[in-house]
Amino acid sequence: MLGKLTLSAIPYDVPILVGTFIGVAVIGIAVLAAVTYFKKWGYLWREWLTTVDHKKLAIMYVVLGLVMLVRGFADALMMRTQLALAYAGNPGYLPPHHYDQVFSAHGTIMIFFMAMVMMQALFNFVVPLQIGARDVAFPLINSISFYMTLVSAILINISLFIGEFSNVGWLGYPPISELQFNPGVGVDYYIWSVQISGIGTLLTGMNFLTTIIKLRAPGMKWMHIPVFTWTAFFACIMILTTFPVLTVSMALLALDRYVGMHFFTNDGGGSVMLYLNLIWSWGHPEVYILILPAFGVFSEIAATFSGKPLFGYATMVIATGIITFLGSIVWVHHFFTMGSGADVNTFFGIMTMFIAVPTGVKIFNWLFTMYKGRVRFEGPMHWIVGFMITFSIGGMTGVMMAMPAADWVIHNSLFLVAHFHNVIIGGVFFGYVAGLSYWFPKAFGFKMRDVWGKWAFRFWFVGFYLSFIPLYAVGLEGMTRRMNHYDNPNWHPWLLVACVGVFVLAAGVACQVIQFVFAAFDAVNRKPDAHDLTGDSWGSGRTLEWSIPSPVPHYNFARLPVIRGLDTFHIEKELGRPAPVADLEPIHMPKYSAVGPVLGACGLVIGFALVWHIWWAVIVGLVVAFFTVIHRSANLDVDFYVTVEEIRADEEAFAKRLAAARAAE
Amino acid sequence: MSENHTTSHEGENHGTYGSYIVGFVLAVILTVASFAAVLSKAFSFWQTIAVLGVLAAVQMVVHLIFFLHMGMKSTSQRHNLAAFVVTALMVAIVIIGYLFVLWDAQANMMAG
Incomplete structure (x- = not known):
């Protein structure tokens, strides 16, 4: 009846997990009780859970991403404290089997459920607003994407309390991830949560690519598209070309584990190296999928806070395109040591080094954007300056490792771990956090308290160097990654410094949490001058999203903007806006739908049942999902028109706020 | 103000009656030619393989242009x-x- 699931799967004998479970349960019950007490279930369901509005989905993505950031960061704290303790005979407090699950969960969560989630949040919020669209091309599919991501995040967290998580690292390399060496359910949790979230990401990629191609405002030619949207465009192309590869490799691994096939096994003709090629020809483009939108965020912020147009717009676009292409032909640099000959390794090594060229072009473009500009060092700008310094160092260590000969020495060492945290924290994370504070006032109509953002940045910046520069050092001294304990006295002081660093990072996370708590407080109760009256929250916005009120009305644009060139909004601010010629018309919008949450619930049931071999539940989930889709396809009542009266009322209120803002100046 | 409004299918993406007929005739000719190349035994083994390869490649292009609207x-x-x-x-x-x-x-x- 319950497949492999028995009472013994619940780890009630592990005190850390029991404590965590009690904590999660208390918080969960408190949230549910609060929603019930304030009678908000109806509101939550009607306005948020069933929404197809890209702006609300973006906010839900952000919430999910932040929760998962805290979860993944807790794993990081555990690893660093373990390594500070587990020296010379002291086993530390995490037994190896548990430690293996912690680092696997940390990697999987940070990439799939923090970074990818934040990236989709930014896509959702920014892309339609920047191109003057009223929603994405397929609003319902957008909601389904979100639910696929959400339920796979839930699935990965269930593994904490029922069964176990994968203990083979974030990419699940065979043969150790095969049934022969890993008979537990950990790898199965990994496979199905990655697989379900992959469906969501693939749908997002398809959706936003179509949106950018088809839904641009009238007059917006390709070279009028803001740089963030360009980076989203290229990231979507990479999602569409590489996520199917991930799906296939996970599916083949699942076939090995579930029905005894031999794709990646040691015997029976399996090839482990095939898995490595497959997973990295997804995995390397994946890191560019993450970093390109961060580059886009930096481009927007650099221009806005320097009061200048972005330097080298065209080269920025071309460099992004080149990175997209080169990113697809470098995957072997993740396994130079697998034994290929000099010709293969040289090809992939040189291709990898090439990527530093377009990336360097971008760095200089941002520097020249700031050069002779009136740079204002508000919160978002802090992150970009920190990014340029940190990311350049990370890029250089990357070029070091692109040399196959050097890579043979430092492969799989903590040097590598330091390198990719250097580019992912210093690039991706800084970028997404900067984007969060940059577009926050557009979403909510007021700014987050900058002082806490700046403190978060300072702690993250210093904490990063304290945590990871020591890892470069111990990596060069030969310490391999994923080590549970060690005896080498040379490594111990470095790892103590890294442990201090991770607590500085924790202070950064705490500042961010405080910033959000204050933001929640300000949302109900803030000073009148904190309102963003003009919609141009930073006063120097250049792209279309700053031309409309904040928070944005649900139909985005009362009249579709007419685009005459790059930064049309900025030019119209300088020269005066032409009076609108077109009269207001009813706006055609999609209705909210429960299909997303229902399919999400099906996905969760299917995923959990597959992990535990509860076949009847898999079938039930598939049947319900199938009929939900059929029912939706037969439903013609999927849209409505926003009335002219409503739009006019919004427009008049916005005009009044603009007049008040002008009077205040 | 609510009315049913199913998503529209724009015509530009789809072929005309004439183009489908052209595509179909070409596909049939290429298919018949492939069978003929084998059954007539006019070519040697490797020549047959080469002819079939060329015909298959052309067949793909015909499908892409006339049926997949490229x-x-x-x-x-x-x-x-x-x-x-x-x-x-x-x-x-x-x-x-x-x-x-x-x-x-x-x-x-x-x-x-």
Whole structure:
């Protein structure tokens, strides 16, 4: 009846997990009780859970991403404290089997459920607003994407309390991830949560690519598209070309584990190296999928806070395109040591080094954007300056490792771990956090308290160097990654410094949490001058999203903007806006739908049942999902028109706020 | 103000009656030619393989143009073409790359 699931799967004998479970349960019950007490279930369901509005989905993505950031960061704290303790005979407090699950969960969560989630949040919020669209091309599919991501995040967290998580690292390399060496359910949790979230990401990629191609405002030619949207465009192309590869490799691994096939096994003709090629020809483009939108965020912020147009717009676009292409032909640099000959390794090594060229072009473009500009060092700008310094160092260590000969020495060492945290924290994370504070006032109509953002940045910046520069050092001294304990006295002081660093990072996370708590407080109760009256929250916005009120009305644009060139909004601010010629018309919008949450619930049931071999539940989930889709396809009542009266009322209120803002100046 | 409004299908993406007929006739001719090349025994073994390969390649192009609506005439045809080219490029990178890498995987093994 319950497949492999028995009472013994619940780890009630592990005190850390029991404590965590009690904590999660208390918080969960408190949230549910609060929603019930304030009678908000109806509101939550009607306005948020069933929404197809890209702006609300973006906010839900952000919430999910932040929760998962805290979860993944807790794993990081555990690893660093373990390594500070587990020296010379002291086993530390995490037994190896548990430690293996912690680092696997940390990697999987940070990439799939923090970074990818934040990236989709930014896509959702920014892309339609920047191109003057009223929603994405397929609003319902957008909601389904979100639910696929959400339920796979839930699935990965269930593994904490029922069964176990994968203990083979974030990419699940065979043969150790095969049934022969890993008979537990950990790898199965990994496979199905990655697989379900992959469906969501693939749908997002398809959706936003179509949106950018088809839904641009009238007059917006390709070279009028803001740089963030360009980076989203290229990231979507990479999602569409590489996520199917991930799906296939996970599916083949699942076939090995579930029905005894031999794709990646040691015997029976399996090839482990095939898995490595497959997973990295997804995995390397994946890191560019993450970093390109961060580059886009930096481009927007650099221009806005320097009061200048972005330097080298065209080269920025071309460099992004080149990175997209080169990113697809470098995957072997993740396994130079697998034994290929000099010709293969040289090809992939040189291709990898090439990527530093377009990336360097971008760095200089941002520097020249700031050069002779009136740079204002508000919160978002802090992150970009920190990014340029940190990311350049990370890029250089990357070029070091692109040399196959050097890579043979430092492969799989903590040097590598330091390198990719250097580019992912210093690039991706800084970028997404900067984007969060940059577009926050557009979403909510007021700014987050900058002082806490700046403190978060300072702690993250210093904490990063304290945590990871020591890892470069111990990596060069030969310490391999994923080590549970060690005896080498040379490594111990470095790892103590890294442990201090991770607590500085924790202070950064705490500042961010405080910033959000204050933001929640300000949302109900803030000073009148904190309102963003003009919609141009930073006063120097250049792209279309700053031309409309904040928070944005649900139909985005009362009249579709007419685009005459790059930064049309900025030019119209300088020269005066032409009076609108077109009269207001009813706006055609999609209705909210429960299909997303229902399919999400099906996905969760299917995923959990597959992990535990509860076949009847898999079938039930598939049947319900199938009929939900059929029912939706037969439903013609999927849209409505926003009335002219409503739009006019919004427009008049916005005009009044603009007049008040002008009077205040 | 609510009315049912199913999503529209724009005509530009779809072929005309005439173009489907042309495509169908070409496909039939190419198929018959393939069978004829084998059944007539006019060619040697390797020649037959080569002829079949050429006919198959042409057949694919006919399908892409007349049935999958690729081309340069309308925006939507160009989108179809671009999507196809990107997909083909990615598949080529993956297949050629894997062959290149895995063929070489034993370079440092004594087995030669």
